[in-house]
Amino acid sequence: xxxxSITFKQQSEKKAFDLELRKRINFNIxxxxxAVIKGKEQFENLTLARERAxxxxxxxxxxxxRYLIEWETNFKKNGGKIIWAQDVKExxxxxxxxxxxxxxxxxxxSKSMVTEEVKLNEFLTHNGIESVETDLGEYIQQxxxxxxxxxxxxxxxxxxxxxAALFHEKLGTPLDYTPEQLTRKAREIxxxxxxxAGAGITGANFLLADIGGVHVLENEGNARLxxxxxxxxxxxxxxxxxxxxxxxxxxxLPLLSTFGTGQKICNYNSVYTGPRKRAEQxxxxxxxxxxxxxxxxxxxxxxxxxxxxxxxxCGACLNACPVYKNIGxxxxxxxxxxxxxxxxxxxxxxxxxxxxxxxxxxxxxNCTEVCPVNIDLHKxxxxxxxxxxxxxxxxxTERAVWYFWExxxxxxxxxxxxxxxxxxxxxxxxxxxxxxxxxxxxKFSPKTFNEEWMERKGK
Numbered sequence: 001x002x003x004x005s006i007t008f009k010q011q012s013e014k015k016a017f018d019l020e021l022r023k024r025i026n027f028n029i030x031x032x033x034x035a036v037i038k039g040k041e042q043f044e045n046l047t048l049a050r051e052r053a054x055x056x057x058x059x060x061x062x063x064x065x066r067y068l069i070e071w072e073t074n075f076k077k078n079g080g081k082i083i084w085a086q087d088v089k090e091x092x093x094x095x096x097x098x099x100x101x102x103x104x105x106x107x108x109x110s111k112s113m114v115t116e117e118v119k120l121n122e123f124l125t126h127n128g129i130e131s132v133e134t135d136l137g138e139y140i141q142q143x144x145x146x147x148x149x150x151x152x153x154x155x156x157x158x159x160x161x162x163x164a165a166l167f168h169e170k171l172g173t174p175l176d177y178t179p180e181q182l183t184r185k186a187r188e189i190x191x192x193x194x195x196x197a198g199a200g201i202t203g204a205n206f207l208l209a210d211i212g213g214v215h216v217l218e219n220e221g222n223a224r225l226x227x228x229x230x231x232x233x234x235x236x237x238x239x240x241x242x243x244x245x246x247x248x249x250x251x252x253l254p255l256l257s258t259f260g261t262g263q264k265i266c267n268y269n270s271v272y273t274g275p276r277k278r279a280e281q282x283x284x285x286x287x288x289x290x291x292x293x294x295x296x297x298x299x300x301x302x303x304x305x306x307x308x309x310x311x312x313x314c315g316a317c318l319n320a321c322p323v324y325k326n327i328g329x330x331x332x333x334x335x336x337x338x339x340x341x342x343x344x345x346x347x348x349x350x351x352x353x354x355x356x357x358x359x360x361x362x363x364x365x366n367c368t369e370v371c372p373v374n375i376d377l378h379k380x381x382x383x384x385x386x387x388x389x390x391x392x393x394x395x396x397t398e399r400a401v402w403y404f405w406e407x408x409x410x411x412x413x414x415x416x417x418x419x420x421x422x423x424x425x426x427x428x429x430x431x432x433x434x435x436x437x438x439x440x441x442x443k444f445s446p447k448t449f450n451e452e453w454m455e456r457k458g459k
Contacts, residue, residue: 005353008332008333008357008360011327011330011331011333012326012360015326015327015331022325024156024158025156025157025325025328026325028153028156029325032153032262032319033319034262035261035263036259036261036262036316039258039261039262039263042254042258042264043254043258049255050255050372050373052251053251053312053373053374054373054374056244056248056252058310060240060244061240061309064239064300064309067242067244068291070209071212074210074212075212075213075214075274075289076212077212078273078274079275080212080274080275080287080288080289081286081287082288082289083291084290084293085236085290085291085292085294086293087294088118088119088294091294092118092119092123094290095290096123096124098232098234098288099129099198099232102199102231102232102286104129104197105129105130105198106129106130106196106197106198107124107131107132107198107200107201107230108132108190108193108197108199108229108230109121109131109132109133109202110134110200110201110202110222110226111135111154111218111222112201112202112237113151113203113335113336114237114335115201116148116335117292117294117334117348118236118294120201121133121142131201132190132193132197134193134220134222134226135220135222136183136186136220136222137154137155139186139190140154140163140166141154143166143167143171144158148335149328149329150315150329151313151315151338151340152260152314152315156329157328163182164176164182167182167185167186194225194229194230195229197226198230198231199230199232199233199234200225200226200227200233200284201236202216202223202226202233202234202235203216203235203236203237204216204237204241205217205256205312206241206242206243206248206249206252207237207243208242208243208245208246208248208271209242209244209245210245211245211246211271211273212273213246213271213273214237214272214273214289215243216268216269216271217256217257217269218266218270219266220267220268221267221268223270224268227270227272227284228282231286232284232285232286232288233283233287233288234287234290235288235290236290236292237289237292238294238296240309240311246271249269253265253269255372256312256314256372258372259314260314260316274287295344295347295348296309296348298347299347299348302383304380305343305380305383307375307380308343308344308375308377308380309344310373310375311340311373312372312373315338316367316371316372317338317339317340317367317370317371317377318337318338318339318340320367320369320370321338321361322366323338323360323362324339332345332357334348334349334354339377339381340367340375340377342357342358342360342361343358343377343380343384351384351387351391352393355384358388359385361381363378363382364378420447424441424444427441428441
């Protein structure tokens, strides 16, 4: 199997110099940034709103066990069924058991990063169950056999010409179809899938503890169709998605919408509290919620990085990150990319394999600056780096280099030893395939500052 850190470096090298790709990403992110500035105007005191939202989410993180029990109790009262999954395999097996029980042959799925985390589409296809993405961006990515590129905008890296060519190849549409015509074609196909599906699968933006509710936010209405037509509704979500009360939505929905897409509020907001009641006309006959841990408890134990569990998945940190804008989402090789992905992925998938992501940052702090719930992302990246080294995952070569570097830096005689030419040759040899590959070679002055000082001022 390929080593994730080596693959990451190879992909970064390739993507960073794909000027056309970077042009598309920066163009699309630029449009979002302009909209976000406009969207923020709806807040009378944005700083206060962010502080209040951050405080509420931190309160949830610090009391997660209590809010989970409260939510579970209230959801069960309304006839909902709850399954706790420790890892990806348990989540996959539980979903398959539900679908097998109800003899489901096809499912429709709304946009959900947790389903990407558990690789649900691949798993269901492998087991003979058709899984259809109904969010347009996700549907495009599924047709192309690719995972989402961005938390909010799955097909951000594709141009309209790319999508027209993809639809022509997969669906037989003319190459000159406009975006509106392509959308109508996707809608035509998906409408039939809603009717045929035996189950609908969604994620959750928030779990509302006081009413036992599942909140889903969207812009296309596809999640509502996923839950209205099929007889079974399955929700899969992380255990951290809780809010104390349904009343908190008045604060979080504008924040999530504005920082995610620049809207005052997204077009569709639905709260599900269980299966269809006797007097209701539509909705599922059974509703299941799978609460996924998959490393979240490990992150919860880690102070201070646990505050990353306060993330509301708006994608603002990705749009702000200079690294993400240069190497793109697929380079991270996991569901969560950008700064938030670099913080949480090592806990979800192992520091040994994915600890390198925490080093893929300029530490400029822009991700922290734009976070709607004030998560100190760049600080937690530093703590992750510390953990990575402390747990012995850095290479022997790296540890040896830093050992000798420290010894040299702490000894003035060693620092002054050797002429500039020898130092230049030594460093050019050492950094030939790293620093010197993309930057001007390091050049040492003939004398160190210390030597200059002693010559001018005396010992």
